[in-house]
Amino acid sequence: MKVENIWRADVQQRVFRELVEAFSRPGAIREIGDCIDGAVAQRAVLATLMDGEMTLADPHGQIAPADWPLLQAKPSANEHARYVAASGGRAPDFQPALGSLESPEFGATVLIEVDRLGQGETSLELAGPGINGQRQLRLAGLHPDWLTRRADWVGSFPLGVDVLLSDTRRIVALPRTTQIHISGGVR
């Protein structure tokens, strides 16, 4: 039986280590394209993190029907899911879980697929834990509403959402502690 790379344990370990690096250093672009063998990064991240214990929401139809049984995650409403897979091109039309004061880990991890990381019309200036001073991030294909909505969602720490942006091959994390300043206009 030929198993697609992203469902292999050793590949998931490598993707996970890239996720650790991404969340430890917000705004730093991590390349996972080589080890996931043509799969889309968001799908590889889901394969790495999902199992039957997790709830997953798919408001923008990002997940192929055939993947649901493999992911094993329980489909869930947007406002309750621990993980949300979304498309960056569309404005966020939902309210994710923000966790509670006692259990902020219930704040959702929102996986947003964008067109391109590393270049594009949006330029962000980032600061916060994991960043030595400041870090720049350019990207394309993120609806501007995401950044305003995210600012609301992470407004009262420790509550909030942790965002993972991805294009086809790359990932970038914006955990709830990252302060984002939109620095660039259209270019």
Add this chain to the structure above:
Amino acid sequence: MNAFSHAQSGNAYNFGFLDEYAKKEVRRAILKAIAIPGYQVPYASREMPMGRGFGTGGLQLTLSLIGPEEILKVIDQGSDDSVNAVNLRHFIEMTCPGVSTTTKTTECTLIQSRHRIPELPLTSNQIVVLQVPYPDPLVVVEPSEDKRKTMHGEADYSRLLVKLYEDIVKFDEITISHRYPTRINGHYVIDPSPIPRWDVPKLNASAALILFGAGREKKIYAVPPHTKAEPLAFSDVPFRVEDFRDEHGHRRACTRCGCTDSFLDEFAADSGSKTYQCSDSDWCDEQMLLARQTEGEPA
């Protein structure tokens, strides 16, 4: 199954001993721990083939992180060859075929440690996993976990500060020798595991990611790189590290390598005399090598 393992000949266990579901559970907790610096993320801690309290929390973190290209260092109280370190290293070598182990801090990519952070400054390519017996610094002032979770959420550490103040009233200084409560990124206060005060400043703006695993208490927390870590103190009673000066005010040196800027262990001889030696064995070896090289050079 959504994580197919490679069958490994001659090894009945999955790579890394834990099954893939157990690893996913730990991995999700690790990511949340990094995203919420200092917050103790609860997780489903598995039974390991060793007693809880022998580093099962740290071990589960290591086994969930580790890949075949890893270069691993395991230390116990600074030493690579004390019982806990040797046993854990042997277990990981057995269950993770392909992983290399080392005693050199410069070479490793992953460090599992009990009670010390290496003397050599860490790099951004390294991850430190610390074994934690008691994760919650508030347990000394509040027995109910529910209430502690609220206090943590509100960053309400007034009772902990009162506890420190009581120390000052009684002894004129804060007497906590290890597990010094440390505030991460201005919010959560963590128990940084039983590292000496000497190691607490290394948490601040560290280049490496530092992870904490408490297996018995089922908690994982993290200090991400370049994150503020401030030991709790008062403006008029600042935090200070261990003082290794003798009665004449001279800094004691390691009897083995002569180093005067490392954390020292005290050894008492039967005669009652005391000797001091570097606690970090790799650091001590490196210093000796350096000294020998310098001596060997023509004047």
